[in-house]
Amino acid sequence: MATQLPEDRAESVFEDYKPAYNALQATAEANRCLYCLDAPCITACPTAINIPEFIRKISTGNVKGSAKTIFESNILGMSCARVCPVEVLCVGDCVYNEMDRPPIEIGKLQRYATDIAFEKGWKFFEAGAPTGKRVALIGAGPASLSAAHRLRRFGHAVTIYEKRDVIGGLNTTGVAPYKMKADRSIEEVEWLLSIGGIEIHTGKEVGVAPTVAELEERFDAVFFGIGLGPDKHLGLPGEDLDGVLGAVDFIEQMKLQALDLQGASRAVVVGGGNTAIDAVREAVGVGFKHVTMAYRGDEKKMSGYQHEWKAGKLEGVLGAWRTQPIEYVGKDGHVIGVRCVKLDADKKPIEGTEHVLPADLVLVAIGQSKLLDALNNLEGVEMDGKKVTVDKHGATGRPGVYAGGDLANGAKEVVNAVAEGRDAAEAIHRYLMGTEEAADA
Amino acid sequence: MPDLTSNCAGIKSPNPFWLASAPPANSGAQIMRAFDAGWGGAVWKTLGQPIQNVSSRFGGLHYRGTKAIGFNNIELITDRPLETNFKEIYEVKKRYPDNAVIVSLMVETKEEWKDIIKRSIDAGADGLELNFGCPHGMCERGMGSAVGQEPTVNERITSWAVEYSTVPVLVKLTPNVGDIIPHGLAAQAGGGHGVSLINTIKSIIGVDLDNMVLQPQVDTLSTNGGYCGAAVKPIALHMVAQLARHAEFNLPISGIGGVSNWRDAVEFIALGSTSVQVCTEVMLRGYRVVEDMIEGLENFMEEKGYAKLDDLVGAAIPSYSEWGNLDMNYETVAKIDSESCIGCHLCVVACHDGAHQCIHANDDKSVFVPVVDESECVGCNLCQIVCPVPDCISMVEVDNGWDRATWNEHVAGTGKLRPKKGAH
Numbered sequence: 131m132a133t134q135l136p137e138d139r140a141e142s143v144f145e146d147y148k149p150a151y152n153a154l155q156a157t158a159e160a161n162r163c164l165y166c167l168d169a170p171c172i173t174a175c176p177t178a179i180n181i182p183e184f185i186r187k188i189s190t191g192n193v194k195g196s197a198k199t200i201f202e203s204n205i206l207g208m209s210c211a212r213v214c215p216v217e218v219l220c221v222g223d224c225v226y227n228e229m230d231r232p233p234i235e236i237g238k239l240q241r242y243a244t245d246i247a248f249e250k251g252w253k254f255f256e257a258g259a260p261t262g263k264r265v266a267l268i269g270a271g272p273a274s275l276s277a278a279h280r281l282r283r284f285g286h287a288v289t290i291y292e293k294r295d296v297i298g299g300l301n302t303t304g305v306a307p308y309k310m311k312a313d314r315s316i317e318e319v320e321w322l323l324s325i326g327g328i329e330i331h332t333g334k335e336v337g338v339a340p341t342v343a344e345l346e347e348r349f350d351a352v353f354f355g356i357g358l359g360p361d362k363h364l365g366l367p368g369e370d371l372d373g374v375l376g377a378v379d380f381i382e383q384m385k386l387q388a389l390d391l392q393g394a395s396r397a398v399v400v401g402g403g404n405t406a407i408d409a410v411r412e413a414v415g416v417g418f419k420h421v422t423m424a425y426r427g428d429e430k431k432m433s434g435y436q437h438e439w440k441a442g443k444l445e446g447v448l449g450a451w452r453t454q455p456i457e458y459v460g461k462d463g464h465v466i467g468v469r470c471v472k473l474d475a476d477k478k479p480i481e482g483t484e485h486v487l488p489a490d491l492v493l494v495a496i497g498q499s500k501l502l503d504a505l506n507n508l509e510g511v512e513m514d515g516k517k518v519t520v521d522k523h524g525a526t527g528r529p530g531v532y533a534g535g536d537l538a539n540g541a542k543e544v545v546n547a548v549a550e551g552r553d554a555a556e557a558i559h560r561y562l563m564g565t566e567e568a569a570d571a
Numbered sequence: 572m573p574d575l576t577s578n579c580a581g582i583k584s585p586n587p588f589w590l591a592s593a594p595p596a597n598s599g600a601q602i603m604r605a606f607d608a609g610w611g612g613a614v615w616k617t618l619g620q621p622i623q624n625v626s627s628r629f630g631g632l633h634y635r636g637t638k639a640i641g642f643n644n645i646e647l648i649t650d651r652p653l654e655t656n657f658k659e660i661y662e663v664k665k666r667y668p669d670n671a672v673i674v675s676l677m678v679e680t681k682e683e684w685k686d687i688i689k690r691s692i693d694a695g696a697d698g699l700e701l702n703f704g705c706p707h708g709m710c711e712r713g714m715g716s717a718v719g720q721e722p723t724v725n726e727r728i729t730s731w732a733v734e735y736s737t738v739p740v741l742v743k744l745t746p747n748v749g750d751i752i753p754h755g756l757a758a759q760a761g762g763g764h765g766v767s768l769i770n771t772i773k774s775i776i777g778v779d780l781d782n783m784v785l786q787p788q789v790d791t792l793s794t795n796g797g798y799c800g801a802a803v804k805p806i807a808l809h810m811v812a813q814l815a816r817h818a819e820f821n822l823p824i825s826g827i828g829g830v831s832n833w834r835d836a837v838e839f840i841a842l843g844s845t846s847v848q849v850c851t852e853v854m855l856r857g858y859r860v861v862e863d864m865i866e867g868l869e870n871f872m873e874e875k876g877y878a879k880l881d882d883l884v885g886a887a888i889p890s891y892s893e894w895g896n897l898d899m900n901y902e903t904v905a906k907i908d909s910e911s912c913i914g915c916h917l918c919v920v921a922c923h924d925g926a927h928q929c930i931h932a933n934d935d936k937s938v939f940v941p942v943v944d945e946s947e948c949v950g951c952n953l954c955q956i957v958c959p960v961p962d963c964i965s966m967v968e969v970d971n972g973w974d975r976a977t978w979n980e981h982v983a984g985t986g987k988l989r990p991k992k993g994a995h
Contacts (some may be wrong), residue, residue: 157636
């Protein structure tokens with residue numbers, strides 16, 4: 131089961147951008163927390179961790195209790211502590227912001243407690259008494275893992291199918307390495323699996339083998355947590371040149387293997403979302419001297435987090451705004467530049483503005499397409515444009531079929547996937563035990 | 572500039588800040604450095620038959636990241652030869668004639684008192700302080716608080732000291748008594764010229780949870796010690812004020828107990844002290860703290876229009892009354908300033924769990940400012956105490972139309988009380 135990753139992975143050059151607290155720092159920060167009632171930080175957390183409570187427990191030296199409080203709401207609390215955009219979630223809503231005082235460093239405190247829990251090998255949860263019910267989960271990312279763990283606490287038998295050879299989903303293959311490296315994600319999954327009774331089949335793409343129909347026959351409920359699938363491309367001339375990659379593909383390669391980047395010095399990242407920002411910062415980190423983000427909108431309009439983009443700028447990344455790629459330019463089969471045109475305020479190309487951004491590597495970060503083949507043609511499952519339609523408990527229109535994570539929310543954070551997986555597990559449990567109405571009432 | 576000169580029972584010092592009899596006043600070299608830093612006086616660490624101390628000696632009470640809000644010790648009186656101490660007292664007085672040097676004493680027999688008082692005065696002491704307060708070690712040998720807890724013994728030994736002394740005698744009182752009044756009156760009856768209080772409070776500072784031994788630890792054992800530091804101030808203020816307002820008590824008071832800054836000092840002075848003594852804050856942060864104490868007191872007096880220290884002494888005493896004299900019809904309610912409120916809801920939880928359930932989260936979830944049900948608010952102050960934002964919650968007087976009426980008046984049938992609030 132355990133995946134052994136190579137030591138010389140390209141991501142290994144990155145340092146943590148938010149260094150871990152030591153005990154003194156954590157206690158001092160914990161003591162600053164006001165211990166609000168109905169705290170806004172809890173409301174801002176998609177998994178609704180009882181943040182003031184876990185922080186108070188750090189302040190008294192009850193780190194074990196603190197970690198338990200975190201994991202009770204968010205079983206992936208260790209990775210979320212590292213990868214959550216806390217500035218726009220819990221920390222952003224800390225009441226200290228209202229006082230113009232520095233908000234509590236909730237992410238770093240959560241990392242402190244959960245890291246110690248891992249280091250000490252604390253286990254907080256046991257599988258429930260067997261119910262005889264079986265649930266299949268498709269995809270081994272945060273949504274499925276969160277659902278699987280909760281289902282095991284209820285005593286249901288759980289099987290996960292993952293098409294990759296590595297487990298953890300984007301937590302393993304897609305998180306910016308200055309936040310968390312792949313081996314840490316795998317460690318977390320293994321810790322989660324220690325509840326026992328979660329069967330995982332890697333290298334199994336559902337829809338190919340087994341089929342959804344087979345799963346529905348063998349299991350009492352099915353959860354889809356398959357994420358978004360491969361990078362979208364622009365469909366431009368030169369797309370098949372060496373050195374033109376989807377950003378998510380590139381990040382995955384960087385995180386899982388060594389990269390030969392000899393002689394490469396210029397990278398262009400196309401897009402303006404968080405994947406694009408991750409990609410530019412990662413390109414800088416692995417050694418590209420000149421990194422440009424080409425975005426068709428304005429700097430202020432980009433959907434990526436401003437605090438992340440600001441960090442990228444400080445690392446030397448340039449932004450090319452209102453810039454639309456129209457062709458990849460190559461030489462000897464390898465990309466050497468991106469031909470672009472400037473756009474006006476209505477996103478119309480401006481005549482005479484064609485130019486070439488030199489590039490040894492082009493990363494396309496304009497979103498991922500949906501992995502929907504497995505779900506297509508399932509009666510009752512509906513799509514809402516980009517995503518699978520689910521109710522607030524993760525149920526699709528087909529009885530016994532649930533979904534969560536990027537597939538259902540259209541691409542949010544890890545913490546959203548964890549919350550949706552957990553809540554879907556609660557709903558699946560009610561469905562399996564025939565108590566659904568009581569919970570909805 | 573206001574005049575900070577202090578005259579406590581005839582002992583004069585350029586300001587009211589004295590080092591208390593304790594480790595910071597253990598030697599001449601220390602006290603000279605303290606005087607250089609600005610201290611007005613020093614009470615020499617208690618002289619007596621030199622003792623031997625244990626290791627370790629001190630313990631701290633730490634709270635939410637703040638170290639030593641309380642402090643305790645199991646150290647005894649001086650462990651240095653008397654000759655050395657007297658020689659140093661002489662040196663200090665020679666070089667610092669304007670600073671007050673008070674010598675703290677603790678011996679057993681009348682002859683010993685006579686001898687040690689004479690030698691102290693010969694060395695140049697401006698005053699004496701009789702240590703009737705030490706609550707550990709010495710009391711087991713019949714001295715310290717063993718004396719201070721027995722008014723007749725206190726009075727007798729005080730009278731010996733006064734008889735043998737040509738300088739003012741302060742009697743240092745122990746707080747380890749049920750009522751401080753008889754002990755202050757005993758010092759007065761014995762002819763003492765003033766009292767100083769409080770000495771330390773009998774205490775156990777804590778237990779080491781790993782080895783289940785009390786702190787501070789001496790090998791595998793420990794013992795009760797004397798508690799002091801910022802946390803004891805309220806106890807000290809009460810005892811000082813009780814004596815200061817007592818009709819039959821008329822001695823000057825040197826106030827001691829948790830004085831950590833000029834604000835604490837003003838409180839002690841306003842409750843009747845003519846000098847204040849400091850130990851723990853100096854032990855934690857050094858003699859240098861006196862610079863802010865002097866400046867802060869000076870600035871305060873200037874701003875408030877007190878020309879000299881005496882004008883401030885006892886200024887708050889008239890406000891200290893009996894519960895039975897409080898106006899039961901006076902009413903305040905909490906008001907929350909919605910502009911500065913940060914929505915932490917600490918007032919809500921405190922009111923619900925610890926007070927009268929009258930502050931509620933807003934029904935409109937988009938508004939984070941809580942709502943005070945003024946018809947239920949008893950004006951207890953708890954919300955204001957827990958609120959982290961300065962001046963966000965104020966306790967505002969309500970004009971309820973009721974005339975002043977105290978409990979005593981009510982009992983006497985001359986006052987009519989308003990209906991109770993918050994009592995269901």
